[in-house]
Amino acid sequence: MFVVLMILWLIFAGSVTVTNLILGAIVSGLITLLCTRYMGYSTKRFYRGFSKADEIAFYLAFLLKEIVRENFDVLRFVYRKGQPKPMLVHFHSNIRTEALRVLVANSITLTPGTFTVRLEGDEFAVHALDEYFQIDIEHSEFAKLAKKVEEA
Amino acid sequence: MIRVILAGLFLAFGVFMFFSEIVGFYKFTYVMNRMHAAAMGDTLGIGSILIAVGILTGELVPILKLVLILVFMFLTGPVVTHLIAGAEVETHKNAGHEYREVDRR
Numbered sequence: 001m002f003v004v005l006m007i008l009w010l011i012f013a014g015s016v017t018v019t020n021l022i023l024g025a026i027v028s029g030l031i032t033l034l035c036t037r038y039m040g041y042s043t044k045r046f047y048r049g050f051s052k053a054d055e056i057a058f059y060l061a062f063l064l065k066e067i068v069r070e071n072f073d074v075l076r077f078v079y080r081k082g083q084p085k086p087m088l089v090h091f092h093s094n095i096r097t098e099a100l101r102v103l104v105a106n107s108i109t110l111t112p113g114t115f116t117v118r119l120e121g122d123e124f125a126v127h128a129l130d131e132y133f134q135i136d137i138e139h140s141e142f143a144k145l146a147k148k149v150e151e152a
Numbered sequence: 153m154i155r156v157i158l159a160g161l162f163l164a165f166g167v168f169m170f171f172s173e174i175v176g177f178y179k180f181t182y183v184m185n186r187m188h189a190a191a192m193g194d195t196l197g198i199g200s201i202l203i204a205v206g207i208l209t210g211e212l213v214p215i216l217k218l219v220l221i222l223v224f225m226f227l228t229g230p231v232v233t234h235l236i237a238g239a240e241v242e243t244h245k246n247a248g249h250e251y252r253e254v255d256r257r
Contacts, residue, residue: 011216071169071196074188078176086185086251109230112191116230117237127237127251129188134254 001046002032055149062145066111070133074112077130084130092122093143100146107142159207166201169193182250183240187233194229198222 009024010016035041049056077084095101105116108126113133118125128134169192176189202222206215241247 008220011213011220014213067195067199071192074176074192075169075172078172078179078189078192083181084185086182087254088251089254089256091256105234106227106230109233110191110195110226112188112195115187115191115233115237117234117241123257127184129185 001035001041001043002028005031052149055145059142059145059149062141063107063110066107066141070111070113073132074129077113077132087128087131087134088117089126089128089134091124091126091140093124093140093146095122095143095146095150097150100150104140104142104146108140155207155210159204162200162204162207166197166199166204169197169200173197184237184250187236191229191233194225198225 005028006024009028010020013020013024032041032043036043093101093104095104101119101122105119105124108124109115113129115127116124117127173189173193176192177186180186180189199222202218206218209215244250
């Protein structure tokens with residue numbers, strides 16, 4: 001986390017000078033220390049995530065692709081005559097990790113045409129703009145990819 | 153010159169996405185459907201406009217800041233959408249008439 005915060009600091013500062021480096025190191029170190037001591041943050045767990053970098057990168061690339069594709073799908077519904085037929089789909093994802101469930105729910109919400117209304121335990125309730133998007137939910141690629149990240 | 157034209161194309165596309173968002177917003181009649189239209193501007197609209205601005209500046213640090221803007225947009229957008237949707241489902245008693253419910257559990 002220290003490295004990430006340091007990079008963030010340098011991006012905001014806009015230039016790599018001695019003052020920026022020293023100030024950044026102090027602030028990043030302080031935040032990392034506070035998080036480790038009082039918020040149950042563990043550096044080891046953070047760096048263990050890097051072993052899954054391949055899967056996570058693949059997931060993010062797929063997410064970007066889906067955002068672009070579904071944008072054009074919703075665009076079609078905007079300029080087509082008549083109202084769409086919305087639906088609310090309940091389904092299970094079989095993902096065990098809490099963080100990955102939230103990631104999947106947020107990915108579904110981020111792609112236009114579908115968004116998560118409720119997430120209780122492993123149960124998703126997803127609203128789709130039209131029956132057309134239902135296919136995406138039922139064979140949710142996000143859930144499959146997140147499962148891969150979990151197992152990696 | 154090519155850079156300006158490329159940036160202009162991305163900018164025009166982003167503005168078109170925002171225009172479509174407004175059209176969709178007024179075309180759809182129910183709040184949940186309107187949110188789908190609003191999601192278009194939040195993702196591809198702002199994305200292509202930021203790409204255009206990035207091409208125009210052409211420097212590393214401003215581009216990294218633009219990427220950060222996009223990341224924060226992508227992190228906060230779904231949370232708000234989720235809250236509005238939750239409020240609608242909880243408070244609207246006849247919400248069931250507006251959509252078909254399908255159970256795949």
